[in-house]
């Protein structure tokens with residue numbers, strides 16, 4: 473069975489004082505809608521359970537530990553796991569993880585239809601900065617509150633498809649997609665929280681930022697012949713605007729479903745994973761066409777070094 477109805481559950485803004493229970497109720501309402509539409513795999517955004525707190529500065533970062541989850545599932549999220557199991561629906565969502573060793577990660581998980589966490593991913597590419605920077609119109613302190621992920625981009629076979637995850641800024645890096653592409657990925661989910669304004673340049677307007685988002689997801693899907701679900705947390709959060717633009721992209725790089733608003737909204741598409749085979753066996757037949765002898769610099773060098 474190569475066909476499956478997949479969904480993206482876009483979530484509108486979550487304000488500072490909203491509880492996990494309130495957010496989970498919104499997630500379940502979208503899951504109910506998804507079930508009615510025959511969805512059997514549903515993707516939620518990055519950091520679904522809380523406001524996007526890296527826009528705020530805390531001198532003592534421990535003050536923000538209350539935004540993190542120390543176990544998953546926990547009392548607040550268990551009803552989501554239970555509802556998905558009742559529906560036989562797999563799902564993925566992002567949250568902030570505080571490990572028993574005291575490490576902080578921006579994390580997402582894949583949950584099987586049986587309600588088991590079968591893959592965990594910790595965000596690799598953390599944008600922003602670690603100290604308060606007054607020249608910015610607003611702060612983006614992911615580097616202050618999270619460690620770079622230590623999982624790498626793994627995949628898992630779930631519900632008949634090979635699935636992987638990346639989180640927000642990861643979607644802009646072709647390396648993220650290719651590492652999963654090399655493991656035969658057929659569905660990549662990307663949850664995101666993207667401010668509508670560049671905090672160093674007012675000239676980069678929202679249209680351009682949405683274009684770059686879409687360009688990245690379509691290119692990643694096409695170049696690795698995989699489906700992609702990119703799903704936003706968006707709209708106004710604590711007086712800050714984040715763009716919507718949730719999309720489902722097919723293995724040819726075409727947008728096949730698109731959110732129309734900036735609130736809680738479901739997008740769906742009937743994916744046929746057999747369609748991934750064409751690109752993977754022709755133009756992106758990696759075994760036949762890649763030339764790894766010329767790619768060494770990608771891993772040997774991080775930043776640009778001009779030698780000429």
Ligand code: CDV
Nearest residue numbers: 599612640641665666667
């Ligand atoms: N949450 C993110 O990773 N946001 C970044 C913004 C800061 C550019 C993104 O790539 O969308």
